[in-house]
Amino acid sequence: MGERRFTPTEVDRLIPELESIIKALRSLEGEIQEKEWHLKQAKVEARRAGQVGEDQFLREEAEIDFLRILAQGQFDRIRSMGGEVKGGYLVDFPGTIGGQDVLLCWKPGETAVRWFHGLYEGMMGRKPIPEDHLQANDASAESEGK
Numbered sequence: 566m567g568e569r570r571f572t573p574t575e576v577d578r579l580i581p582e583l584e585s586i587i588k589a590l591r592s593l594e595g596e597i598q599e600k601e602w603h604l605k606q607a608k609v610e611a612r613r614a615g616q617v618g619e620d621q622f623l624r625e626e627a628e629i630d631f632l633r634i635l636a637q638g639q640f641d642r643i644r645s646m647g648g649e650v651k652g653g654y655l656v657d658f659p660g661t662i663g664g665q666d667v668l669l670c671w672k673p674g675e676t677a678v679r680w681f682h683g684l685y686e687g688m689m690g691r692k693p694i695p696e697d698h699l700q701a702n703d704a705s706a707e708s709e710g711k
Contacts, residue, residue, distance in 0.1 A: 573679070590654065667681045
């Protein structure tokens with residue numbers, strides 16, 4: 566794991582932007598699903614009517630592709646911040662707790678990162694960040710801010 570390590574306080578500072586990005590992602594993905602459903606229905610109806618042309622649905626398909634590109638851009642924004650999006654919009658940031666490499670684990674709606682898991686564990690392996698680690702992290706952040 567050669568990338569930057571985050572402290573819980575550093576991740577906490579990113580939460581407002583993460584919430585904004587996740588909101589945009591949810592909106593885009595909802596729009597994609599709706600357009601895909603309508604396109605599928607239109608194709609079924611066109612087949613039934615025997616009116617299927619090769620380029621008949623290009624505009625709709627292009628719109629869906631564009632929305633997917635926009636969504637990928639949001640995932641890329643999180644990646645550029647140092648996070649990795651997992652299922653359910655869970656975002657992991659590399660960190661260290663007790664000398665061990667871990668993933669600090671945040672999910673939308675949480676006001677602060679207070680969970681972590683091992684590098685090869687997922688959401689089911691989430692454990693609370695030890696209180697002494699949070700306090701030490703907060704104290705070092707305060708001294709840096711002075």
